[in-house]
Amino acid sequence: MKRITEPELMEDETQVLAYANADFSEAHNHFIALIQKQIVTDQMSEIVLELGCGSGDITQRFAETFPQCVVDAVDGSQTMLNFAAHRLPLHLQQRVNFYSLLLPAIHFPKPRYQAVFSNSLLHHLHNPNTLWESLKQVVNPGGMVFIMDLIRPDSISEAKQLVYDYASGEPEILQTDFYNSLLAAFSIPEIRQQLNRVGLELSVEQVTDRHVFIAGKI
Numbered sequence: 001m002k003r004i005t006e007p008e009l010m011e012d013e014t015q016v017l018a019y020a021n022a023d024f025s026e027a028h029n030h031f032i033a034l035i036q037k038q039i040v041t042d043q044m045s046e047i048v049l050e051l052g053c054g055s056g057d058i059t060q061r062f063a064e065t066f067p068q069c070v071v072d073a074v075d076g077s078q079t080m081l082n083f084a085a086h087r088l089p090l091h092l093q094q095r096v097n098f099y100s101l102l103l104p105a106i107h108f109p110k111p112r113y114q115a116v117f118s119n120s121l122l123h124h125l126h127n128p129n130t131l132w133e134s135l136k137q138v139v140n141p142g143g144m145v146f147i148m149d150l151i152r153p154d155s156i157s158e159a160k161q162l163v164y165d166y167a168s169g170e171p172e173i174l175q176t177d178f179y180n181s182l183l184a185a186f187s188i189p190e191i192r193q194q195l196n197r198v199g200l201e202l203s204v205e206q207v208t209d210r211h212v213f214i215a216g217k218i
């Protein structure tokens with residue numbers, strides 16, 4: 001099935017509200033657990049970058065899991081960032097910084113990071129190299145990256161089945177979002193090809209019926 005892109009930024013208030021109020025705990029906790037499998041908790045570097053943080057759910061989970069870390073979290077949507085900042089608990093405010101930043105970017109909050117993570121950004125990007133080149137730009141040589149995203153199903157009927165299986169209890173707008181995201185996502189062979197082309201040697205692993213986890217050193 002051919003890829004159908006969706007708008008890069010999530011800026012519509014209604015869409016963002018539905019996204020921010022959805023329960024992504026299963027997938028997001030799984031992402032954090034996958035990161036923990038890659039690196040011993042207290043060896044995570046002290047300042048890390050999150051790309052496409054959205055309404056900040058993973059940002060918070062990461063900051064809670066790695067209490068020695070400061071997280072610089074960026075997104076191109078001010079609507080998302082407003083939600084993220086508003087819902088950040090007091091005890092994390094010293095360690096989480098939100099920045100408005102549209103990728104590709106010339107400057108990041110800091111020039112380089114030892115670790116970068118990102119969930120569900122890749123499928124939004126019309127040009128996937130935006131993510132891969134950003135990693136090359138902002139991760140220290142030897143630094144770690146942890147990326148999770150959706151996998152594009154083989155057919156429309158499979159996409160519809162996934163929406164039914166995982167989002168049938170959610171509001172209509174969220175179901176539509178999920179469906180559009182599945183159609184905009186990349187297949188695993190496409191991701192491997194993208195990484196080959198930009199010269200990144202990262203592991204690419206299917207971790208659920210709809211998620212891929214990409215990780216390794218730059």
Ligand SMILES: C[S@@+](CC[C@H](N)C(=O)[O-])C[C@H]1O[C@@H](n2cnc3c(N)ncnc32)[C@H](O)[C@@H]1O
Nearest residue numbers: 008009010052053054076077102103119120124
């Ligand atoms: C599906 S949301 C994921 C949010 C969050 N990472 C999560 O897992 O809940 C994708 C986010 O990427 C942001 N985004 C998409 N394209 C972007 C770009 N070119 N630069 C910066 N942010 C972008 C969107 O605004 C949106 O907040």
